[in-house]
Amino acid sequence: MKTKLRTLALAAAAAIAITGSKAVVADEEKVQLTFAVIQTEDMSVLASRWGEILKYLDDKANIEVSFYATTSYSAVIEAMLSGFVQIAQLGPKAYLIANDKSNGKIQPIVAAARIPTAFDPTPCACYYGTLITKKGSGLTSIDSLKDKVLALVDPGSTSGNALPRALFTAERLDGAELEDHFGRIFYSGHHVASVMAVDKGKADAAFVSESMIARAMDREKVKKEDFNYLWRSPKIAIDSICVDTEKVPPELANKIRDVYLAMDKDPEGQAILANAKYSRFDPSTDATYDPLRSILEAKARMKKKGS
Numbered sequence: 001m002k003t004k005l006r007t008l009a010l011a012a013a014a015a016i017a018i019t020g021s022k023a024v025v026a027d028e029e030k031v032q033l034t035f036a037v038i039q040t041e042d043m044s045v046l047a048s049r050w051g052e053i054l055k056y057l058d059d060k061a062n063i064e065v066s067f068y069a070t071t072s073y074s075a076v077i078e079a080m081l082s083g084f085v086q087i088a089q090l091g092p093k094a095y096l097i098a099n100d101k102s103n104g105k106i107q108p109i110v111a112a113a114r115i116p117t118a119f120d121p122t123p124c125a126c127y128y129g130t131l132i133t134k135k136g137s138g139l140t141s142i143d144s145l146k147d148k149v150l151a152l153v154d155p156g157s158t159s160g161n162a163l164p165r166a167l168f169t170a171e172r173l174d175g176a177e178l179e180d181h182f183g184r185i186f187y188s189g190h191h192v193a194s195v196m197a198v199d200k201g202k203a204d205a206a207f208v209s210e211s212m213i214a215r216a217m218d219r220e221k222v223k224k225e226d227f228n229y230l231w232r233s234p235k236i237a238i239d240s241i242c243v244d245t246e247k248v249p250p251e252l253a254n255k256i257r258d259v260y261l262a263m264d265k266d267p268e269g270q271a272i273l274a275n276a277k278y279s280r281f282d283p284s285t286d287a288t289y290d291p292l293r294s295i296l297e298a299k300a301r302m303k304k305k306g307s
Contacts (some may be wrong), residue, residue, distance in 0.1 A: 025222035031063040031252060036076045036088040038154070039069045041192045041215060049276040056272055060259040071189060073097075073156025080106055086247040087256070088301075091290050092158040098242065099286065108240035108284040109253055110260045114277050117214035118224045127211040129159025129233035131168070134198050139205065139227050142172050147183035148204035151194040154187055158292065160194065161187075163233045164207040166299035172231060192216050199226060213240075218277065224232045236292065240284040257283070 026126060035054060046069050054065045068085065068252030070076050073094040079085035081101055090098055090108075098106040111125040119128065133139035136221070139148065153160025164180060173238055188194040191212035197203040199222050210232075216222050241260070243253050264280035273280065 031061075033063055033067070033087050033248070034066045034068060034079075034085045036068045036070055036079050036085040038073050038076055038089070038091065038094070038156075038190070040190045040212060043069060045215075045219070051100045052247070052272045053276060056263070056269060057259055061252075061255050063256075073154055077101065077156070080242075080244055083244070083247060084246045084281065088242055089239050090242050091156065092237055092289055093162040093296070094156045094158075094297070095130055095240060095242055096289055096293060097156065103141045104242070104248075104286075105244055105246045106242050107245050107286060108242045108288065110281040111238050111240040111284040111288070112276075112278045113280050113282050114211050114214075114238070114298060115274075115277050117211060118217065119210040119214060124235075125282040125284070126235045127159065127209050127238050128235060129163050129207060130210050130213070130229050131164070131205060131207050131231040132195070132198055132213070132227040132229060133205045134201065135226055135228055137204065140230070142181075142230060145205050145230075146181060149202075150178065150182040150185045151188045151197045151203035152178075152185060153191055153194055153204035153208065154189065157191075158236060159209040159233060160207055162292075162296060163236070166295050167233060168231055170299070174256075192221070195222060205230075215277065234291075237284070237288045240288070241281075 036052075037046065038052060047067070050067055050069075054067055057063065058065055065087075068079070068302060070079065073091060076085070076088050076090065077098045080088055080098060090106075095106070095108060113123050113125040116123055119130075133145070139145055152164065155161055158271065169175060169178060178185060182205075188197055188203075191208045192215065194203065194206040194208045195213055195216050198206045211226075213222070213224070217224060241256075243256070245253065248256075256287070260281035261283065263273055
């Protein structure tokens with residue numbers, strides 16, 4: 001059965017709350033699931049990538065998956081907590097929030113390993129956050145960004161908000177807040193929007209994922225040499241596909257995991273992965289995100305001590 005593709009706008013988040021719990025049900029021997037992602041780039045690109053991946057999952061696992069792209073991490077989390085969505089791709093910080101709010105019921109199963117990029121030649125289920133400015137702008141140091149305009153991605157973004165606030169500030173601003181250094185800060189909504197904001201002069205700087213700059217480069221929106229790179233984060237575990245273990249039985253979660261992990265060994269799966277700019281899917285567990293937990297907990301302790 002053909003995978004359904006729809007868009008769930010941010011305004012629909014309120015509707016999610018009153019939708020009620022959507023249990024996994026059988027329909028003509030097909031299990032029905034709803035899968036959600038944050039809209040990190042153009043909707044047409046996102047739908048094309050996930051449409052193929054989810055159709056493959058439909059066929060191999062004998063299930064039917066409806067696809068929703070939301071405009072914020074909080075909308076995805078609330079959709080899972082309400083039972084409207086049973087499976088979703090969550091960024092590292094968004095996963096930690098979802099796991100905490102669900103009392104551990106939301107758990108990761110796999111993560112997509114990106115292909116080699118101009119920033120990192122090794123396939124990896126990981127990425128780096130970076131601080132960019134426009135080449136030729138004269139903004140070539142952290143000091144030069146004093147009172148300038150900064151684009152962040154989303155409050156739930158890891159490389160586009162959490163690490164800049166938790167790690168960059170500690171390393172480069174002596175623990176001061178971003179607001180103490182930059183003149184104005186705004187959230188762009190997704191990584192490519194932040195990249196383009198710097199490229200078009202709507203922001204002086206932006207914290208973004210290097211892998212998302214690479215995606216923009218693939219579509220010839222920008223070139224690597226268009227930007228200055230003023231800071232790079234440590235390696236970050238990439239977004240994971242997570243399931244609501246209360247709605248998705250263990251045997252079904254294991255079947256979904258096995259389908260994803262075997263994609264790179266199947267010619268059809270290999271073609272779909274190549275089109276999505278992924279090398280393979282790797283196993284992912286709650287422990288994958290312990291390093292990020294430590295960073296965020298250290299920031300929270302520093303903030304509490306400072307207050």
